[in-house]
Structures are given as structure tokens and as C-alpha cells.
Amino acid sequence: GESVGLHLPTLSVQEGDNSIINCAYSNSASDYFIWYKQESGKGPQFIIDIRSNMDKRQGQRVTVLLNKTVKHLSLQIAATQPGDSAVYFCAEPNNNQFYFGTGTSLTVIP
Amino acid sequence: GAGVSQSPSNKVTEKGKDVELRCDPISGHTALYWYRQSLGQGLEFLIYFQGNSAPDKSGLPSDRFSAERTGGSVSTLTIQRTQQEDSAVYLCASSSGRRAFFGQGTRLTVV
Numbered sequence: 713g714e715s716v717g718l719h720l721p722t723l724s725v726q727e728g729d730n731s732i733i734n735c736a737y738s739n740s741a742s743d744y745f746i747w748y749k750q751e752s753g754k755g756p757q758f759i760i761d762i763r764s765n766m767d768k769r770q771g772q773r774v775t776v777l778l779n780k781t782v783k784h785l786s787l788q789i790a791a792t793q794p795g796d797s798a799v800y801f802c803a804e805p806n807n808n809q810f811y812f813g814t815g816t817s818l819t820v821i822p
Numbered sequence: 823g824a825g826v827s828q829s830p831s832n833k834v835t836e837k838g839k840d841v842e843l844r845c846d847p848i849s850g851h852t853a854l855y856w857y858r859q860s861l862g863q864g865l866e867f868l869i870y871f872q873g874n875s876a877p878d879k880s881g882l883p884s885d886r887f888s889a890e891r892t893g894g895s896v897s898t899l900t901i902q903r904t905q906q907e908d909s910a911v912y913l914c915a916s917s918s919g920r921r922a923f924f925g926q927g928t929r930l931t932v933v
Contacts (some may be wrong), residue, residue: 744920754915754922755826756865801864805920809855809867810880 716745716804716813724819731789733816735802740783742804747776747787750815751798759787759800794820824848826925828914834931837905843899843928847916854897855915855922856889865913871897904932 716737725731737745743764748756760771762778762785769776775788779788799815827846835841847854856868867881871891882888886904891897901908910933915922 746921748924753827753913753926755926758921758923761921795872803922805922808870808872809881810865811924812865814864818850 716802716811720816722815722817722819725792725820726821727794728791731787731792731796731818733787733789733800733818735785735787735813737783737785737802737804739804739806740780742783743808744804744805745776745778745785746803746810747774748801748803748812749798750795750801756801789818792818792820794822798822826914826916826923828912828925828928829853831926832929832931834933837906837932838902838903840902841904841930841932843901843912843914845897845899845914845915845916845925847895847897848918848923849895851916851918851923852894853917853922854891855917856897856899857913858883859913861910868899868912870898871887901930904930906932908932920923 746761747759749759750756759775760776762769762776773790778785797816797820801815802813803810844927852873854871857865859865869889870878886902889899911927911929913924913927915924
């Protein structure tokens with residue numbers, strides 16, 4: 713079946729530093745990925761998506777990089793703020809559902 | 823509404839009772855998903871509705887779980903004879919394309 717996974721379950725960064733959250737996937741035919749942010753007690757919130765015909769996509773303070781050769785994508789958060797503390801999931805839609813990684817918990821240290 | 827709405831936000835029920843969880847998707851979204859998230863865990867797919875097509879129920883963990891979607895809009899997830907292992911956050915999402923938007927979830931506690 714499909715699978716996406718994350719490299720690190722937890723990540724701590726100093727406020728103002730950049731954060732990098734990684735995700736690997738198994739299906740080389742995967743053509744679309746989404747990053748979600750889930751704050752404590754809330755549902756996942758859409759952050760940014762990327763199609764497989766792109767290597768990079770930028771949003772506000774966030775950048776997603778896609779390396780199809782090694783089936784890896786990453787979410788980069790610039791100038792990390794306390795409000796960025798949350799669990800981050802990569803997700804891939806396929807076969808009537810979204811497959812989610814296990815999530816990386818980001819803690820921002822003031 | 824502006825987003826996916828779920829109710830109740832919290833539900834405490836006694837073991838063996840039935841519960842109904844409600845989801846109001848974003849207006850116009852044809853696809854609706856239910857997921858379950860246990861404490862500190864990832865998201866577990868339960869069921870998928872798309873328009874008037876037969877739902878994909880492949881993720882439902884047992885026959886105690888059922889869901890319906892009336893008029894292509896509101897959906898209800900029903901858990902019969904609740905067990906303690908059913909305690910989790912139940913999340914609903916809707917989409918009109920490939921982006922899914924989630925509600926805040928219903929936290930179910932079975933005591």
C-alpha cells in the first residue's frame with residue numbers, strides 16, 4: 713500500500729532559527745503532497761501543497777522541497793516563531809483517502 | 823460556513839452506549855472523509871464519501887461503526903456499543919479537489 717513517513721518524531725529549535733521537517737514516501741508514482749499543521753486540541757490545518765512536476769514551492773515563511781529521485785520531501789519554516797509549535801504531517805491523497813505520516817512534533821524554544 | 827464544522831466538540835459516554843458524531847462540510851465540497859486519531863498518534867482513515875457514489879468503508883474498524891451522508895452534505899458517524907478503545911479524536915474533512923480541509927474534531931471519551 714501507500715505510505716508516507718517522517719524521519720524525526722520530535723524537533724526543537726530556537727525561536728528565530730529555521731526549521732526543517734522531513735518526510736519520505738514509497739510510491740514513485742505519487743504526484744501530489746500536502747503538509748498539515750496540527751496544534752494541540754485542533755484539527756490539521758492545510759499549510760502548503762506541491763505537485764510532482766515541481767521541485768520547490770514557497771509560501772509565507774514556508775517552503776516545500778520535493779526530491780523525486782530519493783522520494784523525499786521537506787518542509788522548511790523560516791524564522792520559526794512560538795506559534796509554529798505544533799505537529800506537522802505530510803500527506804498524500806490516493807485511493808479515496810489521504811495517507812498521513814506519523815508526524816513531527818516541533819517545539820520552539822523562546 | 824467558512825470551514826468544516828463538527829459537533830459535539832467533546833463527548834463523554836458510558837461503555838456500551840451508542841454515540842453519533844456530526845460533520846458539516848464546506849459548502850460545495852463533494853468529498854467527505856472521517857478519520858480517527860488516538861492520543862499522540864497519526865490519522866487513521868475510516869470512511870470516504872464522494873457525491874452520490876457508494877462510500878468507501880474500508881477503514882471502519884468493526885461493524886459497530888457506520889456512517890451516512892444525507893443529501894450529499896452533512897455526515898453522521900455512529901458508533902454502537904462503545905468500547906474504551908474507541909476513545910479518540912474523530913476528525914472530519916471535506917474537499918472539492920485534492921486539498922482536504924479538516925474540522926476541529928470530536929474528542930470521544932468512553933468511560
